[in-house]
Amino acid sequence: ATKTQPVEDPLFAPLLAGDRRALARAITLVESTREDHRERADALLTALLPHTGRSVRLGITGVPGVGKSTFIERFGLHLIEAGHKVAVLAIDPSSKRTGGSILGDKTRMELLSRQANAFIRPSPAGTTLGGVARRTREAMLLVEAAGHDVAIVETVGVGQSETAVADMVDMFILLLPPSGGDDLQGIKKGVVELADLLVVNKADGDLARAAQRSASDYLNALRLLYPVSAAWMPEVRTCSAVEGRGIAEVWDAVGRYRAAQGEAGIARRRGVQARAWLWNEIGETLMAALRRHPEVKRQLAALEHDVETGALAPSAAARRILGTFLGR
């Protein structure tokens, strides 16, 4: 069976060669919602697919204030010193109205961002977590094709976004603040169960002892939970991102985790993730098609009005829209 060779995308060769501008432009391409951009992105991703997957995919999360940026900067610099090429992708769908945090993000990871072997990409704009996660997954494939062998996906919060990140990485690291024993009830089982490694940050100065105590409290709490997999019992470590201590040990733990899972274990996890990703893609693409449907567009204004004024239940209005869209 012969196939016609598709015309090669001009971004393909420079991206594979590790060109930063080509990489940045390719990520912008996958983030675009324009239909022609989407088609080009699909073709580019399919062509690059054989060159992806060769990175350690790490998710890093923690509540606001835990020192996530400082940790990732130190961690990233440590990896670059050891000869790695590091990409940091952010997912932050929580800032809905205006974007950004009180402290601007401009000064985040300044040292890391100056490194030739680091590529940092802020959270893509997007109103839904699904949309943001979708673009970040594709960006991860692109940084891998560009030769980055450590891909870090960071996210904020103690909620749904951790699940989205855990669903796209090989290993999920939870940064925790030092805390009194009474705060332990605050750990949500769901989030801890996602974590393959817990790191108590701020183990310095006045908080050093509290951090050690927290680490052993967290370890006890972990024992109450099922192990994430038979091959690996999550570890608890302490570090001081500000003072740069305990950082190398986190990377050592990543190595132990990967050895424990083995190539087959990682491949299995990625297979399950790819299937979930497919379903996410189906959902997003389907909604885009519905929004473009001419008859649906015409009908929507009246139905939206009825729903807004409380004359019609949203579920009933949705049924009518679907009848139109599917021609049934």
Place this chain on the structure above:
Amino acid sequence: ATKTQPVEDPLFAPLLAGDRRALARAITLVESTREDHRERADALLTALLPHTGRSVRLGITGVPGVGKSTFIERFGLHLIEAGHKVAVLAIDPSSKRTGGSILGDKTRMELLSRQANAFIRPSPAGTTLGGVARRTREAMLLVEAAGHDVAIVETVGVGQSETAVADMVDMFILLLPPSGGDDLQGIKKGVVELADLLVVNKADGDLARAAQRSASDYLNALRLLYPVSAAWMPEVRTCSAVEGRGIAEVWDAVGRYRAAQGEAGIARRRGVQARAWLWNEIGETLMAALRRHPEVKRQLAALEHDVETGALAPSAAARRILGTFLGR
């Protein structure tokens, strides 16, 4: 134009009369994913729609450990003493694998749950935030039809679930822990911007002074932000849920907020929410239809395999599925 009168649902009359068992069964009905249950739920909701909307809809959130359950219990008991009928609905999609927190939820709000004028419903099971939020919105309409004049939707976390809750209530209350000034950078602008009222809990014992200081820090932070609406500048209060102090003052603030917004302001907010809800319904219903499509079902196994093994990009596989589903 004459319409045939649909057969009245047996839950309709007892639910309107405030029967708790009918209410619980109706919520179970809207939570069901069975197609015939869904049709019955749609009809029941549409019939009840004229009897809904007469509650104060409050969202309450806060990070794990902030004392949310204790606060809601005290707050609920205060409202019941004042003659209100209170419903508490929970949204917690974060516990994905096994559900529940380390501390069981059985003993939560024990005093409140014993009250005849309180109705407490735990988070519905559901793998997606969208699915959970959808059922909770409908449960809110049902508790309103059953005569509850205060509907509280609680959620955990500092992420996407707050947005879902803020999108279904009249007023959004953020519970905060007392904290040192250096933790202030941890407040995400996005979450604070959603809040109409900030309450610093645990203003008791050793933490009383820290709570007061935190409240004034938060107030200063709020001044850096836009006001949520021209009619209302978010307030910051302290309380001690454990000691029951500051609880009545939170309800006073709710009253001031409602007076400031006016009936028209609340109606406008609800109209915008209903429109967003409609879109959520469309998405969920559409995906359910796709999953039932016979040809899609047949094609899926092979495509899922190709995606899992990395032979096909998920976005490209999604396009093929959609081509089949839409017959294009």
